[in-house]
Amino acid sequence: GQPAGQGAGVVSVRGGPAAVAEASAERLELAGEVAAAKYGTGKPIDDPARERDVLRDVAGRAGGLGVGQRRAAAVFRDQIEANKAVQRGLHAYWDAHPEYRPVHRPDLAREVRPALDRLTGELLNGLAATRAAHAGPSCSARLAFGGVRAAQVRHFDALHTEALVRAVRSVC
Numbered sequence: 001g002q003p004a005g006q007g008a009g010v011v012s013v014r015g016g017p018a019a020v021a022e023a024s025a026e027r028l029e030l031a032g033e034v035a036a037a038k039y040g041t042g043k044p045i046d047d048p049a050r051e052r053d054v055l056r057d058v059a060g061r062a063g064g065l066g067v068g069q070r071r072a073a074a075v076f077r078d079q080i081e082a083n084k085a086v087q088r089g090l091h092a093y094w095d096a097h098p099e100y101r102p103v104h105r106p107d108l109a110r111e112v113r114p115a116l117d118r119l120t121g122e123l124l125n126g127l128a129a130t131r132a133a134h135a136g137p138s139c140s141a142r143l144a145f146g147g148v149r150a151a152q153v154r155h156f157d158a159l160h161t162e163a164l165v166r167a168v169r170s171v172c
């Protein structure tokens with residue numbers, strides 16, 4: 001017989017929406033790197049030009065994967081807002097607790113943004129795989145399953161967990 005969960009018509013609980021949740025959690029982990037790269041430099045958290053670049057990149061890649069432009073843009077706008085919420089939270093925390101300020105400042109352009117760009121591909125692949133589940137009643141459950149799991153393995157605090165909920169709110 002077939003292994004459990006591999007039967008015809010049974011969609012893996014790990015794919016699609018859960019994979020989107022996983023990649024979203026990875027993207028939010030990088031928000032800490034972004035926050036550290038900007039902290040104390042005068043570089044603002046909001047960078048509208050970079051946001052346009054991200055959304056242009058998404059628009060250029062979505063079609064080829066069969067993900068609708070509007071849907072992809074909506075999801076990535078949420079990803080960006082969630083990312084900035086984490087950055088704001090960390091900057092406020094570091095202002096109040098100098099002893100927890102980051103000691104290492106990553107290079108935003110050379111290290112962190114390329115890593116974010118790699119996750120764009122993973123997120124779009126996950127969204128493409130979510131299409132079948134999108135209309136189905138299990139999408140939200142699978143998204144939540146993946147989100148809880150991704151937050152747990154990373155020991156996410158309240159700031160990151162709230163942001164993860166924000167990041168995936170229009171996926172299903």
Ligand SMILES: C=C(O[C@@H]1C=C(C(=O)O)C=C[C@H]1O)C(=O)O
Pocket residue numbers: 034045046047048050051054079080081083084113116
């Ligand atoms: C992540 C950054 O900070 C903000 C969030 C962005 C994002 O989530 O892609 C893009 C630009 C900034 O408004 C960044 O500057 O790279």
